[in-house]
Amino acid sequence: MVITVEQLIKRAGDLPPIPQTAQKALLLIRNPDTNVSEIASIMAVDQVLTSLVLRWANSAYYGIGNQISTVQQAVMVLGLNTVQSLILASTVASYLDRPLPGYDLERGEMWKHAVGVATGARTLASRFGRQISEEAYHAGLICDIGKLAFEFLLRDVRVDRPEWEDLTFLELEHARFGIDHATLGAEMARRWNLPENLVSAIAFHHNPSQAGEHGRIAAAVHVADAAMMVLGYGIGKDGLQYKLDPVAMKILGLNENGMPELIECMTTQIQEIESFIGFDWKS
Ligand SMILES: [Fe+2]
Known part of the structure; x- marks a missing residue:
């Protein structure tokens, strides 16, 4: 039995695509010419991403206490690599x-x-x-x-x-x-x-x-x-x-x-x- 990628991806049609905002944020993070405020602005329009980075930046793990109130501050505290990990983890977690x-x-x-x-x-x-x-x-x-x-x-x-x-x-x-x-x-x-x-x-x-x-x-x-x-x-x-x-x-x-x-x-x-x-x- 040989099955094509198209058929398989169609079969996996119940997998939601990675949300547009997450995709845009990931693209921006990879672009060396982008600055933190551009990335933060994209993420800030998405409730899920906003609450995710704020929660992590204010978590005991980062030791800052509940002082981070904007996405931009959160992105700076966490660093772009961690933000990228969080976006990927949050978007694929439900599939996994x-x-x-x-x-x-x-x-x-x-x-x-x-x-x-x-x-x-x-x-x-x-x-x-x-x-x-x-x-x-x-x-x-x-x-x-x-x-x-x-x-x-x-x-x-x-x-x-x-x-x-x-x-x-x-x-x-x-x-x-x-x-x-x-x-x-x-x-x-x-x-x-x-x-x-x-x-x-x-x-x-x-x-x-x-x-x-x-x-x-x-x-x-x-x-x-x-x-x-x-x-x-x-x-x-x-x-x-x-x-x-x-x-x-x-x-x-x-x-x-x-x-x-x-x-x-x-x-x-x-x-x-x-x-x-x-x-x-x-x-
Ligand atoms: Fe494998």
Whole structure:
């Protein structure tokens, strides 16, 4: 069975597009010629974005107390990278919270997995500087977005068939349907006007050696994804056939000895997020 991207995206028609205001704000944030007040003006027309940045800027986490009253002040306190993360997280969070029966994922599992991968990818990419590590966080958060539109195809697919034993799950998706969740997710991100580094990291998060100039981000997401599998978060059907790409380890300057340290660091960070947002990861 071969299915086209168009058919799949049509099938995922119940996914609301990223709101116009969020898209405009993301475009402005990426433009080096834009100033904070332009970004704040766009965000200020959207109630959801306004309340989101004000809430975060006034949260105990930033230690300022309830002193931030305008979007512009909030954007300055949070910084553009955090604002970008908040916009992305708030717009995709509701999608990520749904159950994905095709991947054997219960409601909330994909969201937990996404936050964990994002956190791990940021840690791994921190050696390349703040900019790349924040980009890796965003990419990790939405790397599996294609699963939302893909999962219905997999509902009747059994993964214990011997002929698929040597395939990664991505290869299995491709062999069965002529497309995979990474390619589909990248196409969705492209249609949402997300930046090329995110599109590319989504497309190659299972094959980071093919990500070209965005290889570092894709590698960070890939290894963090593998670590989340080891940690046991968000393991569905596809987790059973996950292959860690050695090229990704090389790109990140990691060897096998580095994995336990990464996993320990991710566990701590996940626990911190849990206590900060009151999220119950074990539920
Ligand atoms: Fe994936």
